[in-house]
Amino acid sequence: MEILRRLVKNRISLLGLVLLIIFVLIAILAPWLAPTEHEDPYRIPRRGWTLEPTPPSAEYPLGLTQGQYDIYYGIIWGTRTAFRVGIIVITFRALIGILLGSISAYYGGLLDEILMRFTDIFMSFPYLIGVVVFVSIFGPGLNNVMIPLIALGWMPYARMIRGNILAIKQEEYVMAAQAIGVSDLKIITRHILPNSIFPVLIQASMQIGSIVISVSALSFLGLGAPEGYADWGQMLSFARNWMLGEQGNVLKYWFTVAYPGMAMVLFVLSWNLIGDAFRDIMDPRIQA
Amino acid sequence: MLSYIVRRLMFLPVVLFGITILIFALISTLGPWTLVATFIPSPDAERHVDLEGIIQKYHLDDPPLKMYMRWVNNLFHGNLGWSQSSHMTVSEAIGNRFPATLELTLFAVIPVIIGGIALGVISAVHHNKPIDHTTRIISIGLWSLPDFVLGLAVLMVGYGILGWFPPGRLSSWAELEVLSDSFRSFTGMHTLDSLLNLRFDIFWNALRHIVGPVFTLACLWWAFMLRITRSSMLDVLNQDYVRTARAKGLAEKDVIKRHALGNALIPVTTVASNMLLGLLGGVMIVETVFNYPGLGLLTSTAATRLDVPCVVGVALFYAIILVLVNLVVDILYSVIDPRVRLE
Numbered sequence: 001m002e003i004l005r006r007l008v009k010n011r012i013s014l015l016g017l018v019l020l021i022i023f024v025l026i027a028i029l030a031p032w033l034a035p036t037e038h039e040d041p042y043r044i045p046r047r048g049w050t051l052e053p054t055p056p057s058a059e060y061p062l063g064l065t066q067g068q069y070d071i072y073y074g075i076i077w078g079t080r081t082a083f084r085v086g087i088i089v090i091t092f093r094a095l096i097g098i099l100l101g102s103i104s105a106y107y108g109g110l111l112d113e114i115l116m117r118f119t120d121i122f123m124s125f126p127y128l129i130g131v132v133v134f135v136s137i138f139g140p141g142l143n144n145v146m147i148p149l150i151a152l153g154w155m156p157y158a159r160m161i162r163g164n165i166l167a168i169k170q171e172e173y174v175m176a177a178q179a180i181g182v183s184d185l186k187i188i189t190r191h192i193l194p195n196s197i198f199p200v201l202i203q204a205s206m207q208i209g210s211i212v213i214s215v216s217a218l219s220f221l222g223l224g225a226p227e228g229y230a231d232w233g234q235m236l237s238f239a240r241n242w243m244l245g246e247q248g249n250v251l252k253y254w255f256t257v258a259y260p261g262m263a264m265v266l267f268v269l270s271w272n273l274i275g276d277a278f279r280d281i282m283d284p285r286i287q288a
Numbered sequence: 289m290l291s292y293i294v295r296r297l298m299f300l301p302v303v304l305f306g307i308t309i310l311i312f313a314l315i316s317t318l319g320p321w322t323l324v325a326t327f328i329p330s331p332d333a334e335r336h337v338d339l340e341g342i343i344q345k346y347h348l349d350d351p352p353l354k355m356y357m358r359w360v361n362n363l364f365h366g367n368l369g370w371s372q373s374s375h376m377t378v379s380e381a382i383g384n385r386f387p388a389t390l391e392l393t394l395f396a397v398i399p400v401i402i403g404g405i406a407l408g409v410i411s412a413v414h415h416n417k418p419i420d421h422t423t424r425i426i427s428i429g430l431w432s433l434p435d436f437v438l439g440l441a442v443l444m445v446g447y448g449i450l451g452w453f454p455p456g457r458l459s460s461w462a463e464l465e466v467l468s469d470s471f472r473s474f475t476g477m478h479t480l481d482s483l484l485n486l487r488f489d490i491f492w493n494a495l496r497h498i499v500g501p502v503f504t505l506a507c508l509w510w511a512f513m514l515r516i517t518r519s520s521m522l523d524v525l526n527q528d529y530v531r532t533a534r535a536k537g538l539a540e541k542d543v544i545k546r547h548a549l550g551n552a553l554i555p556v557t558t559v560a561s562n563m564l565l566g567l568l569g570g571v572m573i574v575e576t577v578f579n580y581p582g583l584g585l586l587t588s589t590a591a592t593r594l595d596v597p598c599v600v601g602v603a604l605f606y607a608i609i610l611v612l613v614n615l616v617v618d619i620l621y622s623v624i625d626p627r628v629r630l631e
Binding site for chain 1: 299302303306307310311314315317318421424425428429431432433434435436437440441443444447448449515519568572573576577587588590591592594595596599600602603606607610611614
């Protein structure tokens with residue numbers, strides 16, 4: 001509650017919070033904002049078959065991108081894709097990280113050493129390249145992008161939780177609990193986990209913005225969501241062919257870049273604004 | 289120190305072993321038939337090819353361990369396989385493209401480090417003043433810009449509207465000049481080579497092509513560097529010894545330059561390797577947007593065409609670079625901070 005109060009008090013993080021709430025509302029209200037026309041709501045409806053994008057009109061307020069895909073529809077349902085992708089990837093990353101990190105910290109010794117070297121190996125891999133390796137073997141697709149993003153992204157959380165647990169194990173209140181004979185299980189669930197997991201969970205949730213960037217970037221390269229799927233990165237990959245407009249009218253197809261690009265930037269910005277404020281709140285050294 | 293370096297170098301094969309195992313495990317989930325099928329250009333060609341024969345000839349149905357040993361043996365001899373998307377061997381493709389990416393990264397790293405550190409220090413010194421808020425908002429804004437969105441915008445403005453910064457690496461006339469016999473290639477980096485050849489027209493051309501991708505990469509990492517420097521500098525400025533320095537009447541300028549800055553830069557060096565990781569990934573996207581023929585464009589084209597050997601080759605190459613860079617960063621770390629003993 002204290003954290004929330006400070007987030008609202010700070011104008012910068014308040015802006016982030018408001019943006020985020022708007023995106024949540026868009027995601028929830030998607031079926032009413034942009035009624036589905038296919039069985040699969042994530043397929044953007046096409047309003048024609050010509051390749052050339054159509055500028056915004058009264059009927060299609062944000063215009064139609066290459067292949068007459070409705071930009072407005074894509075942005076609305078793309079919000080759901082962004083949340084889904086971000087939340088799934090972050091949840092599994094945090095779960096794997098917390099599991100391996102706490103095993104490592106509890107048992108220590110050889111197991112700890114092996115797990116940490118294992119972590120080092122995973123960390124010595126440029127992760128976007130790792131995703132590309134995975135996709136080139138198993139073929140493009142949203143799931144085939146998310147799996148390697150999880151597999152190559154849990155290491156920071158494992159390290160963080162391990163460090164936290166190792167530090168907390170030495171805290172006086174844990175020793176005090178041990179001294180008065182509290183059971184191990186109770187110490188772990190009551191004292192160690194609450195103090196070590198929350199910073200990790202908060203850190204993790206703040207990564208959603210950057211995950212959405214990574215996934216969209218891969219869709220942009222043609223390795224993620226298939227053509228016509230409601231995903232901002234995929235919609236921007238259409239823009240690649242049109243952004244230079246035509247002779248004498250460079251900005252003719254501005255809407256193919258501007259609207260999906262704006263949606264992405266605002267989404268990521270909202271997470272980063274909150275995250276930045278969080279960092280200051282969580283850091284007791286910057287209280288002044 | 290020396291023993292530390294040797295030990296870290298010995299960790300290199302361990303990392304490579306881990307990575308090759310990982311990649312091999314992924315590849316071996318594909319059956320021999322799929323492996324062969326990736327080499328068949330069209331369904332028509334399939335009828336004329338003796339699939340069984342190929343599987344027999346290249347021992348594609350061997351047990352995994354045997355296949356792995358053979359693959360690693362090939363890697364050791366520099367044989368990374370054939371890249372069908374670039375029509376040459378993978379090692380040749382990497383050798384051809386690496387100088388371009390190196391050139392791009394070097395051009396990007398310098399403004400990022402200098403600008404990021406300078407602004408981070410200014411921001412921290414004026415903590416919670418308007419100048420701090422401004423740089424902070426700008427840096428969060430830049431950090432929230434996905435690299436491909438920024439790249440598209442830069443290309444639209446820099447090339448589409450202004451016509452100053454074209455995509456690609458060289459204009460076609462310059463490309464022909466560079467490939468001709470009269471132009472000696474020293475490093476493969478066009479800006480440097482053209483200066484060494486005293487061809488300033490080519491230098492100017494190469495420079496104009498590289499501005500767009502460098503600007504895009506630099507913007508993002510500039511924001512990152514600024515934030516790290518700012519928080520590390522804030523940390524140092526609250527320390528007792530800085531207060532002591534102020535208390536004994538030292539000018540604020542000297543406090544910052546002599547006492548605070550050195551210590552504030554220590555954590556900054558540790559993120560340098562993170563930055564390199566990010567740059568390597570970012571290069572892939574930025575090179576694709578700007579159609580700049582480096583390793584990144586090679587990787588993304590190879591991946592969309594499911595050219596596994598090429599992607600795997602680049603990944604291994606990156607992994608080696610990364611381990612070496614991390615080693616250099618660690619050593620630099622101990623040089624900057626005498627408290628750190630590498631043992």
